[in-house]
Amino acid sequence: ATLSQPQYLLTLYFLVVAGLALLAGFARSVTTRSEVGSRFRPAVVARLTVTGVAFVSYLLLITTFLSSYTLTGDTYVPNGNAVMMFALRYTDWSVTVPLLTFELLAVCSVVGPALRRTQLIVGASSFAMIFSGFLGAIVIDEGQSQAQLLIWGGISGVFWIITNVLLIRCVRRSLPSLTTQAASWMRSATILMLSGWVVYPLVYLIQVFGDGGGWATTMQVSLCVADVLVKIGFGTLIHRVAKLRTAEDV
């Protein structure tokens, strides 16, 4: 969609702020990585890789955004590249969403072969959720057919439910074995992540009915905000749980 100058600058503002926040989050994960015992190292690895991969994705998003619009008169007119602004978000999520599920599972009380099985199922279903969204939004009929958008959105929604149910079940089983403080942070982390996960399908729905620069700006801005809240806020809470449980283990 064609963007007015305020819309263009607002989108750019949120892209750059999110990118810089993710860089700060990455630096923080590196610096605090040894606060957590080796038993919870997978949570540390997930946090490091989520923030690192997301930062690199935002660099790509920012350069793509800058090269996707041409200032014509006083509006910004998109060229053929603009579709990549959404395609690149799916590439980011395809890697970071499974990693976020591993981050949560790493502080649950499932261990050993049961943990590896859960990781495999939850990782695969969260990837399938993103990939079917990508097929609907970008690939099939170039994302222009409302029917296909809804069909693939629905398929993605099925995987969304499966992933949610499995994660909530794991967290619920783990809560009784935690101290009050750890359990409360763990509950907040889960609520934060899963409420974030509600934003993405809503933004996807905008594609079905919404049109024009205002909606395009709303979509990009909401995704930036949700990304930062989930990737940094959730990561911080999980880190606290892991730190506390490390202290309790001793």
Add this chain to the structure above:
Amino acid sequence: ATLSQPQYLLTLYFLVVAGLALLAGFARSVTTRSEVGSRFRPAVVARLTVTGVAFVSYLLLITTFLSSYTLTGDTYVPNGNAVMMFALRYTDWSVTVPLLTFELLAVCSVVGPALRRTQLIVGASSFAMIFSGFLGAIVIDEGQSQAQLLIWGGISGVFWIITNVLLIRCVRRSLPSLTTQAASWMRSATILMLSGWVVYPLVYLIQVFGDGGGWATTMQVSLCVADVLVKIGFGTLIHRVAKLRTAEDV
């Protein structure tokens, strides 16, 4: 081949997802490098360098892809650069495939001069496998002659068999000296790597008969998936074996 927009975006999606996954795999190798004792350090080095080199290769592949096609009407038309999308994969493999064989050998029970001799032979024959594939696919008659493709594919296949036989022999000899759990992971790692190695010659064969954007997309997508499974999945399993054997050594 000319690509439709969905083909172009699907290829780009897999290239970027594979690149980001390899970046995450590299960060993970860095973070977990000290979980393994010094005796298995060569496995750590191999895992770090495989993921690091592959990530850099994917950066090159992505920038090459973006500069190899021009959007004309609603299709993407390749320019002279497009051949590099395959040439650059051979450069990646020439370095990473010998390293993958060292990664496997590092957790086998061969040691000392026998290990060094095996490394030399397996390393050289896996390199020769890739290099003769490169000659056939890219260099001799610019990869346009079916006969030359088959001849060099056959030469590469001979080295493929030699490498496979030597690796399987080493693994089989090592299994009895491992604990049940370590042996089971080692078996999975070998099966995962060698099944991955079946994908590459099949993709090479597509060149002989296949044509058009659909086949070009299939080739790039399969190679991205195989690369991630082999480089990250295999690396994870070998790391587990090395970690377990480190604990047992104490």
